[in-house]
Amino acid sequence: MTPAGPAPASPPTSKDVAAEAGVSQSTVSMVLSGKWPGRVSASTAQTVREAAERLGYRPNPAARNLRLGRTRTILLVIPTLTAPFFAAVYTGAARVANEAGFSLVIFPWPIIPDGPFRVPHEAIDGMLASSMAEDSLAGPRPVPLVMLDSDPEGTAPAVNFDIEGAVRDLTAHLFALGHRRIGHLAAAIDAWTFQRRASALDAAVEDLVRVFAPIAISTGYEAAYELLSRPDRPTALVCDDDTLAVGAHKAASALGLNVPGDLSITGFDDLVLAEALDLTTVHLPAEELGAQAMTALLDLLQGRSPARPVLPAELVVRRSTGRVEL
C-alpha cells in the first residue's frame, strides 16, 4: 500500500511536514493547532493537513511541553491500586482525563506517609489526592489540587461522599429490623472518611460498641472474633469496609453464628466481594468520584471555579442483614 520510500530514521517533525507541503513550519503549527482561525487560507490548510497525514506526523510531546510550559499530565495520589476501590477511582478519573487529552499517572503514597510530600512540579499540571494531609502540599508553587473524599475544612476543591446520609439510611435499616445494640468494626486508619463514619454512627446509635482493625480479611476476622465472643455481643455489625465485613463473616461462622439469623453484617464500598458474599453494604460510587474530581480539576485548570459535589451513597440491601430474633 504505502510506497516503500527510504525508511525515516526518526519520526517526522513539523518541519518535515512543512517541506512536504511547501510552506513554513510556523504555518504547519498554526494549521494543526487550530487556534488561528482565518489566519491561513482554506486551501493551504488542506494541503498541510494532507501532508501531515501522508507522513504520519504526530507532534512531539516533549517539545510541546517545553514550549508551552505544561504537560497535560495529572497526578493521582493514592495509597495503592491493589484496593479495588482506588482502581475504580482511577478508572473514572482516567476516562475523563483521556477525553480531555490529558494523561493520568499514579503516584503511590501511603496512607501513613513516611516523609514530606515532594510534588514533581515541573512534570505535572495538577493533582488528585486522597488520604494526604493537605498541608504537606505547602510549597513555593502550589499545584492545582482536588481532594478525594478527604477534605477536612473545605478550603480546597473537593469531591465527597454523602457519608452522613448513608449512615442515616444504614442505621434506619438496622433499627427497622429491630437492632438496638450495634457494633462498629472500624478501620484503623487515620483518614477523614473513616472519622466521619464513626462520628455519624456515634450520633445515630445510642448503644454502640466499637473495635478497630486494619483493613484486611484476617484483621477483620480477629477483631470481630473478639467482639463477638463478648457476653453482650451486638446483634448487628457495621464494618467500615467490605473487606472487614468478609472477615467478620468468617468470624461469625467460626463462632457458629448464623448470618443474618444471629448476626447482621454490613460493609462499605460495594466491591465485587460484597456481591460474591451477598453482603448488605453502602455503595460508594468510586468511579464517579474519580470522574467528578477530574472534571473539577479540569475546571480549575481552565480558570473556572469548580463545583464541590457531594455524591450520594446508596444502601444496597442483600442477604447479610435480617430481623433480629428474640
Add this chain to the structure above:
Amino acid sequence: MTPAGPAPASPPTSKDVAAEAGVSQSTVSMVLSGKWPGRVSASTAQTVREAAERLGYRPNPAARNLRLGRTRTILLVIPTLTAPFFAAVYTGAARVANEAGFSLVIFPWPIIPDGPFRVPHEAIDGMLASSMAEDSLAGPRPVPLVMLDSDPEGTAPAVNFDIEGAVRDLTAHLFALGHRRIGHLAAAIDAWTFQRRASALDAAVEDLVRVFAPIAISTGYEAAYELLSRPDRPTALVCDDDTLAVGAHKAASALGLNVPGDLSITGFDDLVLAEALDLTTVHLPAEELGAQAMTALLDLLQGRSPARPVLPAELVVRRSTGRVEL
C-alpha cells in the same frame, strides 16, 4: 525557616543554578548529570551542588526529554485496572519502573480491539502488553516490547506463567480426590492464556465437558447453572478465573448442591475473592509477572538481551474441593 525572599515566579533552571554558583550552565549540567568524571574540579562541583540544593533545582523533564529523545516512560497496555489481576500486574511493574527512574502509564486497550493499535511512539520508550495481537504493533518504528503471558510463538521477549504445570497439579489433585468427569467453565475470551488452559486440560482429562462464559459472576452463574442441571453433570468444575468460580459457587447453591460435598470447584488467579470464599485455586503471581516483565524491558532498553522467564503457578488448596462421594 526559609528566608522569605522574592517568591520565584517559575521553577529554577540550570541557568539559575549557574548564576548562583558563579559558573556556566554547561558546567552545571556536567556536574549534575554525573557523566563527566574528572571534567570539573571537585571544589567547583561541590559549589554547584550546593547552589542546586539551595535553590531546590529539579531538572525540567520536558527539556531533558526533548534533548535526549527519550521519555523514561513505559506504557502498560491492559484491558482494565478494575480487574484485580491487572492491578497487581501494574503494581509489580510500577515498582521496578520507579526504582529505575521510569514512570509507568496505563494505556487501556480492550481484549477485543475495536481498531488498529496506534502506538504513541514519540511519547514512550517501551511497552508492556497483554492480550494484544503482536502484529498490531507493526509500524515504521517498532517500540521495544515485552509481552505478558500472551506470546504465541516466542518471537518477542515475554514473561509467561507455567500454565501446563499448574494444570498438571490441579488435575492430579482432582484425580486423587476421585473425580473423573470434570467440567471446564472457560472464559469466553480469545486470549492465548485461556487457550493454553483449555488445551492443557484437554490433554490431561479424558472425560471433560466444557462451557464458555464471559468473565463475571453473573455469567459464570448462568453457564454453571446450565451445566450443573444436566443429568450427567461433572463432579468437579475447573473455572478459568476466580470470578467465574464465584458464579459457579452461587449456581451450585441455587441448585442445592453442597460444595465440596456434591461438587468441587476450582479457580485461577487467587484473588481476594478466592480467599474470602475459601476457594481452591491456582495462584498466578501477577505482581511478579509485572515486575519481571519490566525488568526484561529495562534490559532490552539497555541493549542487554532479556531473560524469558516462566513463572511457577502454585495450586492453593482450600475448602472448595473435596473427595467425590459415591
Add this chain to the structure above:
DNA sequence: CCATCAGGGTAATACGTATGACTAGACTGG
C-alpha cells in the same frame, strides 16, 4: 625558548514546537 599537552572551564548549538513581530501584496475609500 618554543611546541605540546592536560586540566578546567565557557560559548554555541540542537532538540521540535508555538507564537509575537514583521512583511509583501491585494484591496478599499476618499
Add this chain to the structure above:
DNA sequence: CCAGTCTAGTCATACGTATTACCCTGATGG
C-alpha cells in the same frame, strides 16, 4: 493616487537541557 487596512503568509526566537567544539592557563619536555 496614495494612505490605510486586511490577508496570508514567513522569520526569528524562546522554552531548558546536554553535548560538542573551543579557549585559556600553566606545566612539561626537548
